[in-house]
């Protein structure tokens with residue numbers, strides 16, 4: 211018997227080996243297939259057949275207290291995002307995205323945010339310096355049928371900010387479905403505002419870039435592509451909600467206010483002919499001086515204002531080339547690091563109206579009184595989906611900051627996935643990146659900073675107003691999937707010597723009404 215057993219064992223062994231080989235080949239084939247389909251490249255394929263939609267400037271009125279009042283209503287609608295295909299979308303005061311809010315430094319604003327959706331949402335004013343109760347984070351849900359009316363004084367330099375929902379765990383979906391818009395701040399005291407292109411929709415253009423995935427019948431697909439660790443990456447780009455957009459340019463210079471309102475994708479914007487342009491602004495306003503460059507990388511939520519020179523009758527395409535997102539070869543491939551897109555075609559008229567040259571000085575350099583070698587006050591280590599080992603807890607205050615202080619925060623990506631770190635309420639000064647002085651594109655005010663794997667940034671900011679021990683501001687990864695998965699923490703600003711209180715919820719002391 212033992213003699214006959216040996217061939218049987220051998221046979222089984224060989225079968226197992228064969229099975230193993232087949233399985234390994236299958237896995238390999240699958241990985242090869244995933245690898246080759248992961249890359250998106252639309253360069254040269256885009257036909258640019260639709261005029262770029264320009265979000266309307268929001269109407270406003272001055273109430274009897276002298277406040278500028280806006281109305282924003284979130285509701286579901288239908289948009290033709292892809293030609294000929296109706297898509298269910300969400301928008302503010304319309305079917306998709308929202309109007310551009312615009313206010314001046316010094317003005318008191320009120321925004322009546324009304325929710326006509328079937329679910330709870332919220333609206334956060336990204337980049338705005340304002341009281342925590344007006345910030346619109348996860349502690350201020352707006353229920354269906356409810357109107358929330360935050361008010362605050364605009365008190366920061368001219369900038370391209372934006373607004374979007376922030377409901378805990380659902381931010382990605384709400385933004386992806388279309389709830390987002392720009393909030394442009396002007397500064398009446400700026401000496402350069404008139405010398406930069408500033409005619410909205412003519413030579414001063416919002417460029418809100420978002421990637422989408424559509425299923426066969428035009429509906430938006432949600433959920434991760436395989437192997438992506440950053441979140442949803444779409445194959446089709448929309449600019450201001452327009453697919454395949456072109457813009458007719460009638461001036462020698464055009465200013466583009468680029469906003470990466472995508473949920474996870476990082477872009478590296480530049481032009482099809484490699485031309486250089488002037489980078490004039492970042493998240494929190496104008497740079498100290500223009501930076502001449504041929505590309506600008508933007509991670510989710512970051513903004514860049516650029517000015518491009520046009521030739522009469524000349525066309526050029528704004529593109530995104532493979533962004534440097536760091537990490538290993540798989541991480542780069544599966545998180546959009548190999549992707550290229552045609553974004554927007556600029557078509558210059560045969561005769562262009564003259565535009566003045568760009569001033570060589572634009573704004574004061576950020577100065578919060580912290581030297582590049584200032585000691586670190588707080589450290590934030592981003593790893594997995596947590597910050598300093600903690601996952602977001604609405605009832606836990608993670609950090610308590612005293613009013614009137616300047617703080618240096620060191621933020622480290624201790625992990626192989628890219629992240630982007632955003633802080634509410636303040637604009638910060640980037641002191642260093644990986645121990646080096648920051649590149650010129652980070653020379654202005656920032657509220658969000660991209661952190662490739664293993665990068666460390668030191669940022670400094672001043673906490674000048676709005677103590678409120680019970681209402682936290684957020685800091686978080688702005689890859690919205692990560693944020694929703696808990697990569698977020700809370701800080702309160704308190705009077706010197708005070709302690710953090712207990713996070714309150716919805717009780718914001720402002721006028722709001724339930725009428726359903």
Ligand code: C2O
Pocket residue numbers: 334336374376511632634684686688
């Ligand atoms: Cu753009 Cu906490 O958000």
Ligand code: CU
Pocket residue numbers: 334335336337632633634635
């Ligand atoms: Cu924000």
Ligand code: CU
Pocket residue numbers: 628629630687688689692693697
């Ligand atoms: Cu992240």
